[in-house]
Amino acid sequence: MLRLPPFALHQPTTVAEAIAHLAAHAPDVRVISGGTDLLPNMKLAQTRIQHLVSVKFLEELHGVTRTATHLRIGAATSLQDLADDEDVRETLPALAFAASRIGSPQIRKMGTLGGNISLDTRCRYINQTELWREALGGCLKSHGTECHVVPGGQGCVASLSADTVPPLIAYGAIAEMVSDKGIRRAPVQDLFQQDGTWHVRIAREELLLAVEIPLPEPTTRVVYRKWAVRQSIDFPLVSVAVRLDGADGVLTGGSIVVSALGPRPRVLSLNAMAGRKIDEELAQALGQLVYDRARPLPNIPYDAEYRRERMVIEVRRAVRVLAGLPERPLAQQA
């Protein structure tokens, strides 16, 4: 039985009130939305704080609105609502798909987009009970000086496991935060730092309001792929979002976002490859590109070398889907 330690819960009904609570208690405060990541982390004493500010009753943080140029998704929009939303499915299918692959039906109803972006990093050591962790001593993320998953590691390399982040970066999403100092906007890509103890650089005083995504041109297409052992509940063991820009089967630009590596996703630009045909040869070339430039670590379950090979397979399959080719050519021949 895992119990929560005592804390104060603030349930504001306006954003102004929420910001005031955050400012009054920072840094000893967290925003709670669905609670599906924060509460287990608090039960495992991985997160220790005294104050929670709920966004459940903040109407303006809920829902999707479409303008002529953007889709704006409130931070407290549930992952299931995101996956089911007609506008999201039509304009940002890779984001809708990513949301539909998170957790379980219950988790998707409770969990929110803002919560997924703010998802804490995970690793084989930290995601255990306090008693279990104490047997080994603290780590870089929990009161210690030693990394137990990468021997000799100098910085915390716990893994980013948020499924919505790779497609959000591929689509060029902008996050909007508010605090008592005003509104701040930043590309989602720039929120992430190579520091597993605090990888999402949203200040404790700040409230994530919404994410704005420019409506993609018809020539821009994104595919998200997640590899996990089970079809439900699991976090990704490796995940990729592949964005290819181009008409008539010729690449004009794009990017590959690889995640479930360290605390920060790896973003590779494909702009230097403009002019190449979108075909099996490109699938092979991009597979080699991620093999050379992105490296899974022994921080989460499954052998890192195996996950590296798997990442290549997922990139190839994403490119094949975008090229209109069969996803698994060898399996289909057999």
Next chain:
Amino acid sequence: MPDTAPPSPVAVAPVLITLQLNGEPTSVAVPPHWTLLELLRYGLGLTGTKQGCDKGDCGTCTVRIDGEPQLACLTLALEVRDRHVETVEGLGVGGEPHPLQEAFARVGAAQCGFCTPGMLMSASAYVDNLTLQDDPVVRREDIAAALAGNLCRCTGYTKILQAVEEVAQVVLDRQREIEESTAEEP
């Protein structure tokens, strides 16, 4: 930044909330750090909802909040104020078991039974949302998707899927009968 400072005590006096619990207005005082699961089991003595992993993996604590299956172990009790909460205790009507409960017993969908309350709550939401207009066919894969957040370590799921399938078929057949009988009227 890492959370290094040991917590100092905060005031956590119980707060009085009102919710609709299995259709009954219920007022109860609950500390802010209690989950809905703790409130149900230890505050209100409703032990039908089970406590499993306590961190969102297993689904045995599934209850329905405003009709949607959600996890009581990861829901703060104060966050369900003024909302409708249904537990397995509220599933049958007037002492009669719910058709899903009958089907689970008939088919043998429970072995140790620990996952059953959560399974029933996810399954009841699936069955309640069935409409001929949306989809006139019952599919095992749709049932499996609806139950994808509920782990069972005994049955291998086959009989659970079978029990839910039987009830879903009855629900759609009944809707079809009603549709046909109203279509016949002049």
